[in-house]
Amino acid sequence: MEAFRVERSGPLKGEVHVPGAKNSVLKLMAASIMAEGLTTLTNVPEILDVEIMAELLRRLGCKVEHDLTTATVTIDVPAKIGHKADYDLVRKMRASISVLGPLVARCGEADIALPGGDAIGSRGLDIHMQGLEKLGCHVHSEHGYLIVRAENGLHGANIALDFPSVGATENVVMAAVLAKGNSNVDNVAREPEIVDLCNMLVKMGAKINGIGSSVLEITGVEKLNPTTHHVVPDRIVAGTWAIAAIMTQGDITIHGVKPSDMDLVLEKLRDTGAEIKSVDDRLNVSMHTRPKAVDIVTLPYPGFPTDLQPQMIALNAIATGSSMVTENLFEARFRFVNELARLGADVKINGHHCLVRGKDQLSGAPVEGTDVRAGASLVLAGLVADDVTYVTEVHHVDRGYSNFVENLTGLGANVKRVEM
Ligand code: EPU
Numbered sequence: 442m443e444a445f446r447v448e449r450s451g452p453l454k455g456e457v458h459v460p461g462a463k464n465s466v467l468k469l470m471a472a473s474i475m476a477e478g479l480t481t482l483t484n485v486p487e488i489l490d491v492e493i494m495a496e497l498l499r500r501l502g503c504k505v506e507h508d509l510t511t512a513t514v515t516i517d518v519p520a521k522i523g524h525k526a527d528y529d530l531v532r533k534m535r536a537s538i539s540v541l542g543p544l545v546a547r548c549g550e551a552d553i554a555l556p557g558g559d560a561i562g563s564r565g566l567d568i569h570m571q572g573l574e575k576l577g578c579h580v581h582s583e584h585g586y587l588i589v590r591a592e593n594g595l596h597g598a599n600i601a602l603d604f605p606s607v608g609a610t611e612n613v614v615m616a617a618v619l620a621k622g623n624s625n626v627d628n629v630a631r632e633p634e635i636v637d638l639c640n641m642l643v644k645m646g647a648k649i650n651g652i653g654s655s656v657l658e659i660t661g662v663e664k665l666n667p668t669t670h671h672v673v674p675d676r677i678v679a680g681t682w683a684i685a686a687i688m689t690q691g692d693i694t695i696h697g698v699k700p701s702d703m704d705l706v707l708e709k710l711r712d713t714g715a716e717i718k719s720v721d722d723r724l725n726v727s728m729h730t731r732p733k734a735v736d737i738v739t740l741p742y743p744g745f746p747t748d749l750q751p752q753m754i755a756l757n758a759i760a761t762g763s764s765m766v767t768e769n770l771f772e773a774r775f776r777f778v779n780e781l782a783r784l785g786a787d788v789k790i791n792g793h794h795c796l797v798r799g800k801d802q803l804s805g806a807p808v809e810g811t812d813v814r815a816g817a818s819l820v821l822a823g824l825v826a827d828d829v830t831y832v833t834e835v836h837h838v839d840r841g842y843s844n845f846v847e848n849l850t851g852l853g854a855n856v857k858r859v860e861m
Contacts, residue, residue, distance in 0.1 A: 445816075445832040445846065447823030448855035449805070452691035455852045459679045459697040460486035460512065461672025463841045464536075464748075465634035468611050469641055469670060470494045471539040473516040474501060475547050475619060476645055478667035482514045484697075485672055487843035489836065493534040497526055501540070518667065522547065528554035528585060534840070538608060541569065541589060542615035545578055551589045555582060560812040560837075562771035568606045572613035575600045576620050597622030597661055605630040605655065605741045611638055618647035620661040627656050632742040633702040637673040644668040674722070676702045677748040677814070678842060680710075683726040684752045685821050685852070687715045688759060692727040693852060700724055705745055709735050713756065732756055734764035734799050741770075751777050751818035758786035759825050760799035768793050777815030780808040784819070784826050805830040813841035820845075824854055833861065 461484035471494070473480035485491060487509055495505040495514070501524075504517040524544050531537040531554040544551035556564070566587070570580045575598040578591045597620050602609055610630040615638075617624040629635070631653060639652040645668050648660040679698045686693040687710060700707065700719040707724075711717055713732035718725045734757045739747040747770040757764040758781060768774050775795055778788045783806045787798040803826035810816025816838035823830030832838075835858065838845050849856045 442833060442861045443835045444859055444861045445820050445823070445835055445838070446857045446859045447820050447830040447832060449827055450689060450824045450854045453685050453689045453824070453852040453854055454692050456694045456696060457682050457848050457852060459674050459682070459695055460484060460843050462634055462637070462675040462677070463488055463490055464607070465637045466491060466672045467494050467536040468539045468634065468638050469672060470498060470514065470516060471543050472615055472638060472641060472645070473667065474498065474503065474518050474522055474540065475543045475615065476665040476667045477518050477520050480516045480518065480667040481669040483512060483669070483671045484674070485512050485514045486675065487512070489840045490534050490536065493530055494536070497530050497537055497540065500527070524548045524550045525552045526554060531556050535564065538566065538569070539611055541587070542573070542612035545573065545589050545591050546595060546616045546619035549591045549594065553587045553589070555585055555587055560773065560776065562773045564771070568603050568609035569612045572600050572602065572609055572626070573616055576613070576616050576624070595620035597624040597659070599625045601627040602629060604628070607632055607635065610635055614639065614642070614649070614657060614659065617659045618642055618649065618661060619665065622661055624659040624661070625656065626659065629655055629657050630741055631655060633673055633676060633699070641668065641670040644670060673702070674699045676706070677746060679703065679724065680706050680746070680749045681752055681817050681821070681842070683710055683717070683724065684749070684756050685824070686726040687713055687728045687732050688756050688821055688825050690728045690730065691852070692725070695724045695726065696722065698722055698724050705743060706749060709737065709745065709753070713760065731801070732760045734760035734762035734797065736765050738767040739769050747771055747774060748814050750774060751814045752821060754778060754788065754795060754797055755781060755818040755822045757797040757799060758788065758822065759801070759803060763796065763798045766795045766797060768795070777811050777818065780811065780815070780819055781822060783808050784822050784830065786822070802827060804828065807831040807833065810834045810837050813837045817842060817845070820849070820856065831861065
């Protein structure tokens with residue numbers, strides 16, 4: 442079993458580059474199958490999930506190449522593609538579900554293995570299904586697969602999502618752009634990664650109005666064309682490096698960022714006492730004292746992202762004062778808090794609230810990184826805990842952070858990947 446061996450490190454200092462967003466590139470790769478021909482994506486992160494999505498697309502009949510030196514993925518989509526996503530891939534990566542909308546749009550049918558629950562919650566698919574049914578799909582489940590058929594093709598519809606779900610918005614939008622007629626989709630998610638997807642669909646020939654707002658007006662087109670697209674920067678990776686700078690009282694310049702996608706995050710980080718300067722695509726984060734505790738409430742964008750909640754709990758665990766962190770997206774995302782408590786954090790969960798009383802010192806121990814963000818947060822905690830911390834289940838971190846250990850050591854952290 443691989444683990445991260447983390448030693449207490451001094452202030453992290455230096456430069457780090459943020460790649461394209463995991464939660465955008467996977468959907469852009471899925472969207473590529475809606476157009477026959479060669480789609481090129483640049484600024485692609487070097488993460489495990491990109492490889493899993495590439496394998497899924499290959500099984501549908503596409504040729505996929507990932508050039509690590511240029512951070513480019515090319516996807517050559519044939520005239521006829523398969524319509525099945527198998528359990529072995531879907532269970533490894535829940536985002537496989539994002540081929541659903543593109544497959545029904547392109548083939549009129551999709552068989553997708555049901556992903557089941559995962560480490561951060563039960564994660565329903567009802568909102569995806571309700572939207573697709575309105576667009577003319579019949580949906581049922583059989584032998585662990587979701588069987589979706591649009592025998593008479595897709596047609597435009599008025600759809601109001603029960604909740605601004607990221608995944609449901611993406612599937613519904615990708616299906617609607619190739620449906621016959623007009624669709625009005627209300628209460629959509631507004632995450633920067635959704636905006637990125639819509640921008641790429643427009644380049645492919647889709648007609649979408651209202652991008653970035655909570656209502657999208659879509660006029661279906663007959664076909665889409667392949668395109669070239671630069672993936673939006675990963676605001677969660679950028680936030681993780683900023684939090685690392687604050688926790689270790691360091692000074693990090695983060696390159697390749699889109700600060701305007703991080704307004705609330707940067708405001709909260711400034712509230713810790715950090716000095717944050719943003720110039721073009723660069724953020725400089727420096728901290729000279731112990732951070733102040735800050736309250737956090739996770740909400741769909743432009744609210745505070747749930748994907749930075751574990752990192753903020755780690756920060757609050759060593760801050761001066763107490764804080765309340767409220768999680769509104771994933772019911773099991775506090776699971777990692779018990780691991781943080783093994784490092785000596787004073788954390789108390791009550792429903793979807795977590796009370797964190799800051800301590801001046803954590804104490805190294807072996808802990809389990811239960812999901813991608815939990816794993817990263819425990820490493821950050823290990824950097825300021827005394828002695829040595831081992832974080833296991835590192836494959837979760839590899840799913841979302843490219844060159845995690847290399848980037849950390851480049852900033853002066855004492856972290857190694859070891860066999861346990
Ligand atoms: N939900 C339903 N029914 C649905 C869809 C969603 O009940 O049909 C619920 C979910 O169970 C959850 C909430 O709505 O409680 C939010 O889910 P959403 O659909 O918005 O999230 P997602 O598409 O499954 C993406 C990201 C997550 C990120 C969330 C929220 C990808 C691959 N994943 O998930 O990223 O936390 O949006 O921003 O884009 C991560 O990167 O660590 C990660 C978990």
